[in-house]
Amino acid sequence: MPTSDTPTRSGVVIVGSVTADLTTFSQRLPVGGETILGDDFTLGLGGKGANQAVAAGRAGANAAFVGCVGDDLFNELVVTGLSDAGVNIAHLRTVPGPTGIAHIRVDASAQNDIVVVPLANARLDAEQVDLALAALAPTTSVLLTQLETPLTLTAHITARARELGITTILDPAPAAALPDAVWRNVDIVTPNETEATVLSGIAVTDAESAALAGQWFLDRGVGAAVITLAERGSCVVTASGATLIGSIAVEAVDTTAAGDAYAGYLGAALASGSSLAAAVQLATAAGALAVTQRGASPSLPVRAAVDAFLGTNGAPVVTLAP
Template identity: 80%
Template sequence: MSVTEIPSRRGVVVVGSVTADLTTFSQRLPARGETILGDDFTLVLGGKGANQAVAAGLAGAPTSFVGCVGDDLFHRLVVESLSAAGVDITHLRTVQGPTGIAHIRVDDSAQNDIVTVPLANSALDATQIDRALTALAPTTAVLLTQLETPSTLTEYITGRARELGITTILDPAPAAPLPDAVWRNVDIVTPNETEATLLSGITVTDAPSAALAGAWFLERGVGAAVITLADQGSCVVTPTSTTVIGAFPVTAIDTTAAGDAYAGYLGAALASGAELADAVQLAAAAGALAVTKRGASPSLPGREEVDALLAENAAAEGATAL
C-alpha cells in the first residue's frame, strides 16, 4: 500500500531501542589493553530507535515511539529528551531494572566504535507492539524499525505493519541474518555499505556493487533498497530503476547517529507523501548535517537546517530543492 493512499495517515511510528549514550572523545582510540586520556565526555539520549524517532519528529512528522525504558536514574533523561523533540511516548513502557546503555568512543577522525547493552530493551514484546500498532494505525503512514530489538520480534513487527497497511522501513543494523519472511514484509531497506555486504555477501564499495546488493534484497521480496555509501551518496534500487543520489560535502566530526538522522528524515518525508527520490535527498542532507556535530541525539538536525542545506546545494549545483 502506498503511503499516499490514505490521506489521514501522515504519522511515523518507530519501534526500537532506546539507550543512555555514554560517549568519550579522544585523539585516537586505545589499543587493546591500553589506557589513554580523553578530551571530552557526554551523556545523552541514544539508541537507534529513539534517535530515529527524534529525527522524524524534528523533520516535522507526527511521531510515536514504541520501546522500553528502565526505572533507573536514566529514565528521566529518556522521557524528557523524547518529549522535547515532540515525540509521543504513550507507548514507551517503563520496566523494572536499568535502561539500555551504549558506550561510544570517538576519535579525531570522526570514527567510532560502540558497545550496546540492551537491558530494558529486552523487555519489548509482541503484546506491547500489537497494542501500539493497532492504536496508531489509523494515523500512521510509515513504520521505522531496526535490529537492536530482540531478533525474534522483527518478523512480528514487520508482519503486523504489513497487515495494518503501514509502509515499513527497516534499518538492518546491527546487521544480522533474517528469514525470508521478514524481507517480504519490508517496503524499504536502508543498509550502509558494510551492512549490505554482510547481509548480501556482495562486497559493496561503490554504486555498481551497491546496485548488485540492492538487487539481492529485491529478490527476497523487499520493495526497494536504499544503500548509503558515505561520501559517494545513496544508491536507490527499485524494481524499475537504479539511481544514485549524491552526497552533501561536509566536514565530519562524529559519525554517530548519522544513519539514524537519515532514516528518520526518510520516514518523515515518505509519510508526508514525498516520492522516494525526493525523500532520499532530504534524508541525505539530514545525515550529512548529523556528522558535523558531536553526540547522538544532539547531532540530529532540525528541519530548518536541512532545508537550508538543500537550498545551498540547489544554488551551487543546480539541483532541485524539495
C-alpha cells in the same frame, strides 16, 4: 477522501531501542590493554530507535515511539529527550531494571566504535507492539524499525505493519541474518555498505556493486533498497532500476547518529507524501548536518536547517546503467 472528522495517515511510528549514550572523545582510540587520556565526555539520549524518533519529530512528522526504558536514573533523560522533540511516548513502557546503555568512543577523525548493552530493550514484546500499532495505525503511514531489539520480534513487527497497511522501513543494524518471510514484509531496506555486504554476500565497494546488492534484497521481496555509501552517496534500487543520489560534503566531527538522522528524515518525508528520490535527498542533507555536531540525539537537525542546507547544497541524481 478524508473528511474533517477523519484523521489522515501521515504519522511515523518508530519501534526500536533506546539507550543512555556515554560518549568519550579522544585524539585516537586505545589499542587492547591501553589506557589513554580523552578530551571530552557527553551523556545523552541515544539508541537507534530513539534517535530515529527524535529525527522524525524534528523533521516535522507526527512521530510516536514504541520501546522500553528502565526505572533507573536514566529514565528521566529518555522521557525528557523524546518529549522535547515532540515524540509521542504513550507507548514507551517503563520496566524494572536498568535502561539500555551505549558506550561510544570517538576519535579526532570522527570515526567511532560502539558497545550496546540492550538491558531494558530486551523486554519489548509482541503484546506491546500489537497494542501500540493497533492504536496508532489510523493516523500512521510509515513504520521505522531496526535490529537493536530482540530479533525474534522483527518478523512480528513487519508482519503486523503489513496487515495494517503501514509502509515499513527496516534499518538492518546491527546486521543479522533474517528469514525470507521478514524481507517479504519490508517495503524499504536501508543498509549501509558494510551491512549490505554482510546480508547479501556481495562485496559493496561502489555504486555498481551496491546496485547488485540492492537487487539481492528485491529478489527476496523487498520493495526498494536504499544503500548508503558514505561520501559516495546513496544507491536507490527499485523494480524500475538503480539511481545514485550524491552526498553533500561537510567536515565531520562525529558520525554516530548520521544513519539515524537519515532514517528519521526518510520516514518523515515519505509519510508527508514525498517520492522516494526526494525523500532520500532530504535524508542525505539531514545525515550530512548530523555529522557536523557531537553526540547522538543532540546532533539531529531541525527541519528548517535541513531545508536551508539542501537548498544551497543539492544532492545530484545519476541513473546507473542496468
